[in-house]
Amino acid sequence: MLILGSEEGPVSHVVAKHRIAIYSQDGLGLGHLRRNTVISQHLLETDKDATILLITDSPVAPFFKLPHGMDFIKLPSIHKPAPGRWEPTHLGVSGLNLLQLRTNILCSTFVSYRPDLLLVDHMPAGANGELLPAIEALKQAHSGCRVVLGLRDILDARKVIKTRWELDGAYDVLRHHFDRVLIYGSSHVFDTARVYDLPAPPGGIHYCGYVANAGPVQPKEKIRRSLGVDGQRLVFVSAGGGADSQFLMRSYLRAVRLLGARADFTTLMAVGVNAPASIYRELEEEASGLPVRLIRHVEDSLSHLAAADMVVCMAGYNTLSEVLHLRDKALVVPRSGPSAEQRIRAGLFARRGLIDALDPSDVSPESLAQRLLADLQRNDYPASDRTFETQGARRASNHLLELIQ
Numbered sequence: 001m002l003i004l005g006s007e008e009g010p011v012s013h014v015v016a017k018h019r020i021a022i023y024s025q026d027g028l029g030l031g032h033l034r035r036n037t038v039i040s041q042h043l044l045e046t047d048k049d050a051t052i053l054l055i056t057d058s059p060v061a062p063f064f065k066l067p068h069g070m071d072f073i074k075l076p077s078i079h080k081p082a083p084g085r086w087e088p089t090h091l092g093v094s095g096l097n098l099l100q101l102r103t104n105i106l107c108s109t110f111v112s113y114r115p116d117l118l119l120v121d122h123m124p125a126g127a128n129g130e131l132l133p134a135i136e137a138l139k140q141a142h143s144g145c146r147v148v149l150g151l152r153d154i155l156d157a158r159k160v161i162k163t164r165w166e167l168d169g170a171y172d173v174l175r176h177h178f179d180r181v182l183i184y185g186s187s188h189v190f191d192t193a194r195v196y197d198l199p200a201p202p203g204g205i206h207y208c209g210y211v212a213n214a215g216p217v218q219p220k221e222k223i224r225r226s227l228g229v230d231g232q233r234l235v236f237v238s239a240g241g242g243a244d245s246q247f248l249m250r251s252y253l254r255a256v257r258l259l260g261a262r263a264d265f266t267t268l269m270a271v272g273v274n275a276p277a278s279i280y281r282e283l284e285e286e287a288s289g290l291p292v293r294l295i296r297h298v299e300d301s302l303s304h305l306a307a308a309d310m311v312v313c314m315a316g317y318n319t320l321s322e323v324l325h326l327r328d329k330a331l332v333v334p335r336s337g338p339s340a341e342q343r344i345r346a347g348l349f350a351r352r353g354l355i356d357a358l359d360p361s362d363v364s365p366e367s368l369a370q371r372l373l374a375d376l377q378r379n380d381y382p383a384s385d386r387t388f389e390t391q392g393a394r395r396a397s398n399h400l401l402e403l404i405q
Contacts, residue, residue: 016051016069018404021115023106024056025078025127030063030241030273032056032121034318035152035184035211035393037064039119042397044069047405053113055106057127059089060241060273073109075102078127086128099128106134114142116404120149124170124178132169135177146179146403148203150396152317153185153192153210154348157340161196174199179403181205182396184317188387190348203403208396209389212325213302213318223300223307227293233265233376236308238301240316242272246279247360248314248333253286254365255372262373267292268304302326310376315342315349315357324354325390327382331375333368336360353383 020043026032033056040052044067054062057075066072076098077089088098106126110118118138125132138145155161165171174181180203183192192198193205224234237252239245249271256263269292271280280296287294298304305311306326313319315334323330332355334342343359350357356375358367 017049018047018051018117018401019113019115020050020052020117020119020400020404021110021113022052022054022119022121023126023131024054024058024121025123026056026058026121030058030060031152031316031318033058033061033063034213035150036119036121037062037066038211038213038393039150039396039400040070041067042393043400046397047401050401053109053115055109057102063273073105075105078102080127095128099130102127103130103133106130107137110134110138111141114138115145116142117400118145118147119400120147120178122151122155123168124149124165124173125168129168132173132177135173139177146203147177148180148182148400148403149174149178150182150184151192153183153190154317154341154344155192155196157344158195160340165196171197171199174201179203180399182399183207184209184211184392184396186210186387186389189352190344206395206399208399209392210321210324211318211392211396212321212390214325214390214393215302217306217326218300218303220307223303227266227268229266233309234307235265235267235310235312235372235376236304237267237269237312238305238319239270239272239314240319242270242275242297244335245272245275245314246283247336247363248312249279249283250286251333251363251365251368252312253283253290253292255369256290256292258365258369259373263291265291265309265376268298268308269294270297270301270304271295273297312372315346317345320345320349320355321390321392324349324382324388329375329378329381330355331371332357333360333363352385352388353381354385354388356381 022036024032024036052070054072057077059077061074062072076091078086079089080086178201187207239248311323311328311330315332332346334346346357349355
């Protein structure tokens with residue numbers, strides 16, 4: 001048998017004792033890919049007898065380096081223009097045709113691969129309910145497979161999720177087909193199970209702490225030297241995948257231009273791999289003449305976060321988990337919508353003194369410039385918060401392996 005997906009290329013390998021499949025739907029950003037890759041790394045380091053197949057529809061999958069023993073299948077991409085509504089991202093077919101295609105791929109993959117464990121990310125029934133037929137087919141082919149739901153801390157506003165899950169039948173799927181729920185967060189910060197009225201499966205609901213990439217970090221001086229930052233403060237501006245980063249990026253560039261000589265710092269701006277090429281070109285023009293270095297993305301984002309004097313970012317789960325794991329000072333502008341997820345997270349973290357946050361409705365070049373200068377001078381945050389734990393990947397891995405070992 002050949003195990004593919006590692007940087008070393010195909011290698012001869014014995015058949016793995018434990019097969020794990022991960023369903024990861026994420027047509028907008030990189031958050032789900034990042035979490036599942038980090039958790040998979042811990043799984044494979046802990047269980048040398050495991051192999052992992054990631055099933056994802058991200059347009060840039062797998063994006064992150066996959067650990068040895070892990071491979072992926074790419075589903076045709078979809079995006080969500082409104083709650084409960086899904087459309088093809090690239091293929092010129094109807095939504096119904098694409099749903100059938102994705103469902104068929106999932107069914108045949110599960111039946112052929114026969115995983116001992118299926119980790120479902122975010123949506124119990126999958127997009128448009130596509131996962132339910134596949135889970136039923138898997139249970140018929142391999143009745144011993146355990147099925148686990150993994151959820152980030154905040155999904156959306158309570159009313160939106162409860163209405164959507166009831167319409168999609170997600171609560172019934174969770175009751176009848178899942179063995180355990182893992183929440184990648186802390187009940188002390190946000191009680192996910194209570195807010196969304198999650199039914200407890202036989203294996204219970206477990207809070208794992210936040211899943212952050214805790215990989216090695218290069219020396220701060222090395223990163224700053226590579227950027228040509230000598231004796232100046234460094235601000236790192238990041239918006240994750242970048243599919244909706246243009247508001248923050250444009251506002252920031254206009255704030256730096258407004259500051260003029262007062263902008264006595266260098267900025268590294270990672271626009272994001274999902275940002276449209278036209279937006280990147282516009283931002284390049286906007287950055288002309290400013291002390292700003294514009295790039296698509298950085299390979300080692302963790303080291304660049306650690307090297308910065310301050311981070312300006314959106315309120316995505318992964319970005320903030322890594323920022324707070326490193327105890328970076330961050331000025332956060334959450335996504336305005338359509339989901340309330342980022343606004344809720346930014347508000348919670350700001351009230352705990354972990355970040356500074358600007359509501360997107362209050363953002364202008366003037367307000368951002370003022371807050372940027374003020375935050376660079378502050379040394380009173382992030383606050384020490386023992387309830388905010390970032391060992392979620394290790395704990396999630398332990399819970400998953402407990403089911404199959």
